[in-house]
Each structure stands twice: as structure tokens, then as C-alpha cells.
Amino acid sequence: MHRIPVGVLGASGYAGRELCGLISRHPRLSLAFASANEQRGKTAELPFGGTVDFIATEDAPLNRATLVFSALPHGASKAWVEMASTAGAKVVDLSSDLRIGNVRESGSCSVPYGLTEAKRATVKTADIVANPGCYPTAILLGLLPLLEQGLVAKGATISVSAASGVTGAGFNPRPDLLFGEVTENFRAYAAGNTHQHLSEMRALLAELAVDADLLFTPHLLPVARGILATMTVPLTRGLADPLQPWKVRYANEPFVELVAHPPELRHVAHRNVVRIAVLPVAHVRTPTLLVFSAIDNLVKGASGQAVQNANLMLGLDETIGLPA
Amino acid sequence: MHRIPVGVLGASGYAGRELCGLISRHPRLSLAFASANEQRGKTAELPFGGTVDFIATEDAPLNRATLVFSALPHGASKAWVEMASTAGAKVVDLSSDLRIGNVRESGSCSVPYGLTEAKRATVKTADIVANPGCYPTAILLGLLPLLEQGLVAKGATISVSAASGVTGAGFNPRPDLLFGEVTENFRAYAAGNTHQHLSEMRALLAELAVDADLLFTPHLLPVARGILATMTVPLTRGLADPLQPWKVRYANEPFVELVAHPPELRHVAHRNVVRIAVLPVAHVRTPTLLVFSAIDNLVKGASGQAVQNANLMLGLDETIGLPA
């Protein structure tokens, strides 16, 4: 069967290599090019076997790809997204450059926010999609049924304590990401509600007219991959069946798993799923739910969701080539 | 110098061996006996060198010890605490049997709750002390200045997301604690505010007349030791200097470290300290503080605090023999 040529810009990082691996196993896509300036001319191994050869980003034959994924760093991505689009390719941008909540400052026109389960119709017809951040994917998919149905108490604070594996920080040789610094350790960062991903989450809440605040505290886990968000949500009222909003909202979603017990990172690793558990809480007088949401930050939180969006944009079955 | 003989009941678990190690390096204590029924007759290695020989608990010469530590399992400890006390020894009980919030059910008389920084005066003169749980130690020491000064908003929910290393679950060969199940994993447990440690925390809040709820969600970390509690606290009012209550309350505490950035587990490992950071939060309309509290669950969260209490009960310098 004919394979659709796609290209990857910024392919040498963790998300980029994960993307090349997914493309290499995708039955309908073929990799037209993979760029990585610092590793131009080099070859890298892919997860689950196979290799990829890197070319310089400036040498990338943008016009040979029907769709281009940009996994370039924040700030550097936007210009290349525009070039790829001008060259006639559809684009999925994994950077934050074009995401809601970030673009207003630069005055850019908004492109659809590729949180697939929330924006499927818009993604299908888009030429450019801004792929969500990894934390927002876990958190927003966990909260979406409450947000859309107006169930969050007005003026309340949704307290989100989340933890991510180190690949979430990218393939950066930072001293604080060395094995010797991370093993047997655990710590919060961007504390005080200052994480860069907050803006896209707040933007989606605003779009959904949710009158509540998010307090988001990320932590660094001594694991390679995975994000778990533990969320305390004050409700407008108690729910007879707490899980009901999720059952209804996600009834036909191929990549959403509702589970009875708090989800574990290992059960979502290497998979393009979000696993959500919702629990009532004892000993608390105000109506409150505990929502847990777990993803693989490199798959559903980045490259898998990017392929999911690309599948839609290319008119393919949304689930094809994705590990459920 | 004369060494004071102390004994350890239930010495073969993680807390018990940590305790034997601390005693072996303590300049004023000597180990009179260490009991462990399943390992009677065996010898175990201690952290940082040295060994300990186990006898059967029923063979423990209680009357030869000036003070007895009980690290026996919950439920089994209480009877041995009473026997040791009857034999004339002072007792520090590391189980939950005699802690506030647990004793009411059994109708026992209350003994001082050994959260040293909160109960120093009572501990000094006590014959029996109930050593706090590891999570409560981290959480209550983190919150204490707010609790004591009535700064928590009435009726509010204090949301506590905490994570512990596996030694917090004890030296139990449970399948879910195997290396193959814990590595590269992260998960919540006792979700929905059902953890056994909640009762002693709620009891201390009640004692301090704090009219607020705790929502406590523990998680299992792929590390051996350490607890980090991340706490969202709604306040009665905004504070000009958020750290002020802690600075005042803990001005002269030898084992409390106030730090400017979120504390890391590795900086409290093997030490009898609690490290606390307090941060204001942006983008949240109600007065709210983020409080982080980190301890080594086996030291400040168990055996170190037990020695700290024992030092006071024996009239020794509170800090002697403890790694700060």
C-alpha cells in the first residue's frame, strides 16, 4: 500500500526519536527525512530497533513530505513550521510556540490545539496543529469531563500535584539530570505555579468558561518515562456516581482507559493511552473528587498524540500505527 | 563514659535495623538486646557497618534495659510495651498502637505523641512515648506553625500529596514491593483519604482546634528511603512574609531546616532532619501557600526521632548520637 511521506525536524531528542520509531512502525507512513543540526551526518538507534540518519535542518527537503512534524525547541520551531507550511506540507508542531495561551503575546493567528479528544473535529481539517505539552495532556484529559460540564466549584482551586520521568526535560546534558543526581531522589520544581505549561492549561479553562484556578506543582521522578497527575477538584455538588462524567464523555474514545484503582506509570508506558481513575474522598466536608491521570510523556504526551493528530489530518484511521 | 543500656524489640525490619545502627554509633547508649522472632539466632548487617544478633522476642531481657524501643508490628506492639514498662523500662513505641487518634477505640490511656518539636516538654517526663508515623512526621512538622497560629482557613481542605520510598512499607516480601514492580513505576495508594496515618494527623488537628480537613494522598516512589510532602494550604489571609511563621516557630530547633527552594530527598537522606520550604503561589485568587516537607522516613520519620525522644526521656542532650 502507498505510504505517505512525512518528515521530522529536530529528531534527535527524546520526543524526536520516539516519533521516528513510531513512524518506522506505522503501516501507512514513511520517513522522508529526519533533521538534527548537532547530530547531522550521524545515525541513532530507535526504541524497539531500527536506526535513523540525521541531516541538517536547513537541508531538510520540506517539499517532499506531505506532513512535517516539528520537534524543534520552543522558540526555534515557529519559523520552521511556517516554512514547512509554505512548502505545502501539513504540520504538527510539538513545541509550545503555537499553542493556545502562548501565541497571544506574539500576535500570531491561533492554530488548533491538538488535544485530540477535545478538538478532534478541528484537527481533522487543520493545516497546522499545535501538539499539547505532556503535563497538559495528562491534566486536561483527566479534568475534561468536569470542565466541559461545569462541575468545578466556582472560584475554587484545583490542586494538581504531578510527577514526570526525566525524559520530559528533554535530551539535555544538564547536571541536574545526571543519573547520579536523580537516582534515589525526588523533588518539586517550577514551584509556586510558575511552570511554562500553565498558560496553555489556563487558556483551555478560559475557553471552556471554567471559573476556577489551577495550582500546578510538577515533580521530577527517578524514572525514564511517564507522568502521573494527582488532582484535587472541588465540585459544585456531590455526584451520585463520581465516574459518570468520564464514562459518558469518553464512551467511544480509543485511547482513554477508565480504571477503578489509581493508575500506575508502568501500565501506560510505551502506549498512546491516558489512564484515568476517579475516587470520592472521605473525611472532607466539601464536595471533592480525586482524579488521577497517567500517560507516557513521550507517547500520548508527545509523539504518539502527534501521530494521532497526523492520522486525522491525513484522513487515516485515527488509531493506525499507535500502540494502544 | 557510662553507656545506658537500651533494647530493641522487632529489630529485623527496616526501622529496627536503622535503630540498631543509630544505637551502635550513639556515644551514650549501648544495645542490650535486639529481638526478631523470625530471625532469632541470625545476624544481620547494619547500615554503615557492624552487625546485630537477633534473639527471640520472648527471650528479651526487658529488665536489663533502661529504655526499650518497640519496632514490633502494629497490633503486636502494645502488649510488649506494657511488659517492658512493667519491667521498669521507659519505652518508645514506634508502632501506631498508642498514638493519638488510634487509642480511643481500644480505650487505652493516652501516652504522649512523640512529635518531638511539638511535644518536647511532655516527652521529657514521659515513661512511654508513642513515636509518630513517618508521613505524619513530615506533614505535621511542615504544617505546625500554621496549625498552631490559626492561619488555616476555616472549613478548608488542606491537600497533601506525599510520596515515600519503599522502606516505608517495611521489610515485607510483598509482590508489589519487588524491584521488578517498583522500578520505573509510580502510583498512588490508600487513595480517597483512607490511609491509616490519617487518624493521628486528624487527632493532632483536633487537639490544636484546627477547623479544617486534611486530604492525604500517598504515593510509592522508586527510591529506597525518603518522604516528600507537597501541601496546598488555604489561609485565613495573605501573609506579607510567608516564611515568617516557620522562622519564628522553629528558630531554635536543631533538626528543622528551612530552605528557599523545594527540598530534595537526597539532602535529607540518612539525616534526622526535616527540611521545609514555603512558597507563595501565583494565579490563584484565594490566599494559599505551598508547603514542602522532606524527611528520611527511616531516620526523622522513625528511628532517628525515636532516639531523639529517648535522649529527652533519659535526660541526655536531645541531639546526641543523631546525624544532623
Added chain:
Amino acid sequence: MHRIPVGVLGASGYAGRELCGLISRHPRLSLAFASANEQRGKTAELPFGGTVDFIATEDAPLNRATLVFSALPHGASKAWVEMASTAGAKVVDLSSDLRIGNVRESGSCSVPYGLTEAKRATVKTADIVANPGCYPTAILLGLLPLLEQGLVAKGATISVSAASGVTGAGFNPRPDLLFGEVTENFRAYAAGNTHQHLSEMRALLAELAVDADLLFTPHLLPVARGILATMTVPLTRGLADPLQPWKVRYANEPFVELVAHPPELRHVAHRNVVRIAVLPVAHVRTPTLLVFSAIDNLVKGASGQAVQNANLMLGLDETIGLPA
């Protein structure tokens, strides 16, 4: 397309669940049953998604399976292999009960040793195959070209230092396999050439008339999966191109990867491959080669190789359903 029904006995351990996962993703096999006495009636999650329901082993409908995999413990497996065979099923036995070097004691008739790359022709026509141990798979595939071509110095000692992830020890709640005991640790075991896998390796050397000794020292790694064998082999003579014997012997092998640098565990994880590197050594006067061999102990070292053998026994493409 028609799927061939296969069953798994002893399916709840690490190898058993890996096997069920491989079968669930195999395009030509279907899982007729999965037995696990202690977990009868329970459901387990599989790697990469999906679940499996366990029945009691005694309730396994052996006659409904064209082929049965036995992942029962050593000692318990043999009787069930015979029952499954009597019921008309072909059998792949993952235990050591029927492996060369082990059967002589019990006087059983030998069945083919399923080291596929060494025994392909025999496996194809066999009714029962004894799947090799994980260490022997890594070690023997690494050494095979030298062994078959008589290149090992007579009377010499092949020194094998190997290290395995904890899943190699099975899903056993042994205290020494707890996370708290394995993390940040490393140790040898079965030291002094006493490991149970030695007999099948010595038997294969004898079969190939290799007049040399193996000195095998296994170690326990703080990783979940993977085996790396580091082998020092004294040769009869120096080789102009050290890699030549491997290139020739493995020219058409789909699951053997010859690499220029020492192989890493992460590059074979979740894959049915063995990755081998061969290096000359400096500063040593006698002709000597260093051979490195890496596998995923649960895939190529157990369940993947079992499916590889089953594919051959069932007349399927050897590589089908296997992650290369």
C-alpha cells in the same frame, strides 16, 4: 485468517505474562487458556496493554490447544508437558526439566534443545521442545561460532561474567528481591560455578566436542529486564578478522545483531534479538577474544524464543509475531 489456538500453563509469572502478551499481539495465534493456580479466577494486566484471565492448571483444556507452552516451575513442569503431549498438543517447555544436561539424571528421553539458531532443523519437526534458560541463550549464542568451529583453546577456561535484571529470578516475593534490597546494589550469586544453568551449557559444549571449561559467574542488576554476558575466550590461534566467525555463522539469522561496540541492555529490551560484539584485546600475550552478548531475558531469553520455536513447530514463518 485462521488463528491457531495455543495455551499457557503457569502464566502468572514474568515469563508467563510476557508470553501471553506476545500471543495476544501475534497475528496467527490465539490464546486458548492461561493457567495459574495461585491466581485462578484473577485477571492480570499484560505488558503493552490488554489483560489475561487465569484458570486453575488442572482445569486447563489441553486438548483445545494445538500447542501448549509450559512456564511452570522447574520440577512441576515435566508432568504437565507429558499430559499436554498425550492430549495431542505440541509443547514448548520453558522450564529446565527436559533440557540437555538435566534429563540424564531422571533417565528421560531427550527432547530437542530449543536454542533456535543452533537447532532449527530439529525444532521444526519436534513435538516437544525444551526452551533454553535465559543465561544459556545469551552465552551460547555469543560463543556458538567459536564452539562449532573448534576455535577455543583446548583445556582452557572460558570466563563468563554475566549480569541479569531481577525478572530473571521470577515473580517471587523473596526478601532479597525487594526494591529496597536491589536498588543501588549489585552482587554476584551462585558464585564458584554452581549455577543451575551450567549443566545445559556444559552439555552443549560436550555435544559440540569442545574440550574447554566454562566458569560462569552471574550477578544481579538493579534493572527489571536484560542480560549482558561478558566473556573472555582463549583461542587456539589469533584471528585476522575476529568478527569473521560470527559474520559467517549468523549471515542469515533474523534475530542476531552483530555490533561494533559493546551492546547495551536498553537496545535489546522488549525485542527477540541477541546483540553480539566481538573485540580483540590489547596487552594480553595469549590469543584471546572478548565476546559480549546481550538479550532481553524475558523475550529472546524466554518467551520470545518460545514463540520462535512454536512458529517453527507450527509451520509458520519463524519471525512472525516477534519484535525484532
Added chain:
Amino acid sequence: MHRIPVGVLGASGYAGRELCGLISRHPRLSLAFASANEQRGKTAELPFGGTVDFIATEDAPLNRATLVFSALPHGASKAWVEMASTAGAKVVDLSSDLRIGNVRESGSCSVPYGLTEAKRATVKTADIVANPGCYPTAILLGLLPLLEQGLVAKGATISVSAASGVTGAGFNPRPDLLFGEVTENFRAYAAGNTHQHLSEMRALLAELAVDADLLFTPHLLPVARGILATMTVPLTRGLADPLQPWKVRYANEPFVELVAHPPELRHVAHRNVVRIAVLPVAHVRTPTLLVFSAIDNLVKGASGQAVQNANLMLGLDETIGLPA
């Protein structure tokens, strides 16, 4: 009691900070200065508490220290060792610049090799000591009794497979030392007998007139600290009591532990000891011993041994301030 002022050059790496920590807890030493060019003006936390302030190396008041430790990088250290010596300080050099086997090339005069248990008398009277590498410390202390007593078979190859925690590679932000690359991984490096530490080991063998070859293969472990060496040694003859040479040689050594079972990394962590086990081997026709040797690479393998040497050079008790 008077404390002797000592300085540390290159104090910001793993060995440097460990050294500062040991000095801060040493009852007879005080830290006169700690230099670290890239972190000048910054403060770092020490293991087990406390902090250290870094100055520029060029600002180090060498003449205020009775003894200077240099933990500067290989190549950069030698010049500073000479300056410190000229300024009147005794020096312990932790780099390889002045070690036996390395100095010949540059024509420098040899300084004593600070493998304390082998060179105690020379160290005591030395002005400068070259502290051994971490691997050589583990390996040579393990082999010393056989080497000194001529028990290694002539012309034989001693096969050494060793594994180290990542701190052995220093506090270098290399991509291959990131947590995401090391966790769940294991690999050899410097394969083919090419590691830089080989020269000092070969030099000591030559000095002891041992006519045998070393084949040394290091591996990178997913742990922070610790080295385990697994060594196969062909002997001139079988030994009635294999452990006898070690018992005799190390009868009065305060930091050598002979154990009956293969040593574990966790039992030597944070301690200045080497733990050695010696086992006979079955199924091998030539007289052969297995020798295991384990150390903490940052303590006995670097900073602890440096303090041990400094104690001797300063006329102090050799064991003072060192965690046994």
C-alpha cells in the same frame, strides 16, 4: 583540640564534595579552602549535611594549608600539585597525573602510589602521594595477597570484569550519563583492555614481578556509587585454604573486610572499606580462584583513601575521621 588546616582543589566534583564532607566531619582537620573554578562564588550542599563555599582555584591560599588535596582533572592537576608543594604543603593528588605507570611518559620523578595497604611505610614519610584510581583500588587490594606471594600462574591472564556506579565518571554533564540513558541499562566500556587505569595496575604488577596479564573490562551500573570487581585468577597451584593468603596478609588491616559470600555494593556504601570474598571454582580443571572485591568508589576508591593517606602523612591515627 587543634585542627590541622587542609585545602581542596577541584572541590565541586563528586570526589571533591565527598572529600569536603569527610573533612567537615573529621575531628582533627579543618577546611582552609575549597576551590572550583566554574562554581567560584557558589555554595554546594555536602553529603550528610553542611555546605561548602567555592573559591577560584587561582585564589586558593595554598600556604595556609598544611596539606592540600587535589581533585583537579587529569592533566590539570600536576602543575597545582607542584605549586602547593612549593608553597610548603604536603599534597595528596587524586588525579592520575603522578601515579605509577603514568609518570614515565612525562619523565617526572615518581611519587609514592597511595594504595595505603600496600604502601603504608612510604606514604607516612612522603610529601606528595598519588592517590590510586577507584578501579585499581578495588582490583589491586583484591589481588594483592596473590600478587605479593607469587601465586598467579606465569603467563596467565587474570580476567577482571568490573562494574562501577556513575559517580565514577565524575560530575560531567555527558549525554550518556543522563538518568534517561543509564536507568534500566548496563553496558561495558573501554572494552578490549583499553581503560586508562590499566597502566597503574600493570605498573604495580611489574613492580611486584608478577609475570601475568590483566584483562580488565569495566561496565557502567545504574547505581550512583560503588565498584564490584569479579576476578578469575589462574594459580600456580591449588590452595588447601583458598582464603589463607588474604587472612594472613590483611590480619591487622582496619579497612579490609574478608567475607564468606560475594560482597554487595550496599554493604560498602559510604564506608572506607574494601570487602573481599574468595571462592574456589567447580568444574574447572586448572587451579583457579574467584576473587570479588567491592568498594565505595567515592570513599575507599577516592576521597576516603585520600584522607587515610593524609592521616598517615600528618602523623595522625590512620583511621581517624573515616567511616569504617
